[in-house]
Amino acid sequence: MFDLLKLRIRHGKQAIPDIRKAKVMEAFRGFPIIDETRSWNGGVGCKEICPTGAIDVNPLRIDLGKCIFCGECEKFSDGAIKFSNQYRLGSSKRESLVIASSKIFEEFDNTAIEAKKEIHKLFGRSLKLRQVSAGGCNGCELELNAASNVNFDMGRFGIDFVASPRHADGVVITGPISSNMAPALKDAYNSISEPKIVIAVGACAISGGLFADSNQINRKFFDEVPVNLFIPGCPPHPFTFIHALLDFLGK
Template sequence: MIESIQLRIMQGDPIVHDVHHATLPPLFRGMPELHPEKCPDGCKECVNICPTGALQLHPLRIDLGLCVFCPACERSCPEKAIHFTREYHISCSSRNQLIVGGTQSSITPEIASKKIRDYFGKSLKLRQISAGGCNGCELEINATSNVNFDMGRFGIEFVASPRHADGVVITGPLTKTMAQATELCFDAVPAPKVIILVGTCAISGGIFKGSPEIDRTFLGSHSIDLYIPGCPPHPLTFLTGILDWLDRKV
């Protein structure tokens, strides 16, 4: 007993209290800052090297739904027109919002409908479905519930059964072999229900886009409530995305 108390004291206060103003490591790659005016004529270095085709030229833009947040474009640019900042507020509620350009410094999702806020504003229970996720997103989602991020304090939790859930969180590019299970799981969630896509693979297929082993029909037939980009998204991106979407002042 004494040892356990000593351990508890040793834990100190590891929690991130202010989830909106945390400082991430200097090299963390979050919201990109783009300077199209620096692009030399005819230069296509970034577009050529991007592994997922996330970059567009004229004007220079990045689709964060395709971006795997690797440093390839930033490193290849001869004029340093691309720089990934440490800004982790990049979740959004429509697919178009993920295509960013210029010096926009962060993304804020549109606030959810009154109905959704009335139902889930104070308590949101989610069922996670990994459909080909590599365990990167899964680990970061698990981390949201640890002693550092402690999402439970906001009333947001992951539950074991879809019957207990208010929505699903999907990770991975949606493999053919998970298509049926994904559909069944979502059907088991009582309405009203939400769909949150976490990670580049879930949002667009990412690096697995075009693989014959992927089946994304489920996404085509349902509307998506929240997109949380990243490879994998930082737990704070997940947390602040949901809080902003539910218009929770913390």
């Protein structure tokens, strides 16, 4: 009994008090800062080294929807690419995820996610999500679980993961969509009543990531179903996920 009390006292308050003001440590690789004036050869070396083909040149740009934030390009860029620790990376438009030197973080942050009135009205007070892992490696899945843990406590905003698509307002997809999971994902999506939202989490879900060239994936789902929110990362930090949702809901 005393041990239990001692444990409770030692545990204290673990929840991060103000998520909106929270910072992550310097080491974290988030929003890339691109300074093309410093690139000795236009970033060709970076393009070659990128494992997911996220980098293009003339002008030098990074597609956060493909980027796995491995940081390899940083080493070959002669200062042209630097990953900052800005973790707010979500976007409601796929094309906004392509970052060039002209786009600074503040601009991206202000424009990437459009908070729509109807979304706020529908889901602003309560958003229930069904997660489907379709070839996900368990990295994104662990971070999505962490978003609801004692530290991040996403439930305080009325956002929760639920067990049945019938109880959900939307689906959160991780993984490149393996062929064997494509039908099940479609079924889960169809089981959610309208209006519903689709959130693609991680490089694999957004672009196929490392598995884009595999013949064992089937991404037809995304041809048929529009995505409302893209959350980049490999895996995305729980802050990235929570912030994107709060912006999306206009909270």
